[in-house]
Amino acid sequence: MAPGAGTPTGTVVFDFGDGSGTTSATVAGGVATATHIYTDTAGSPYTITANYGGDANFAGSSGSDTQTVNQAATTATV
Template sequence: MTFTATVVPVTAGAGTPTGAVTFGFGDGTPTVQVSVPDGIAAVSHTCTSATGGPFPVVAGYTSDDAAFSSPPRGTTSRR
């Protein structure tokens, strides 16, 4: 399954966000950090087990520019 995070600035005209998105899958696997070229980050992941699901998927954005920093959000559950 592919998960995509789109990062947009809060203020129009603030530029294109750069930095990284960290994805957490809630299935016991390590988090994955993906760069954000042009404001989009995507990662493919297969859950390690079907038992114990649904698993929460969380994406958190970390900017290399303080103007774009954001706390983790965007939780979804996948089986």
């Protein structure tokens, strides 16, 4: 498939690597965004994978990267 013209559309499926299942995000303006909250740091670093399904003008693709998740700091006010 030749390089596409215009702006990609479609869906990106994110796997956050913690066994929680996948999250789908619609591509809008050429960008897909997903938010995820990790409930444990035990598996860190996690491998995050994004799979783009493609559309009529753009071929599908995938990529991955690792994310280190640290425990959040706590505060107490008395």
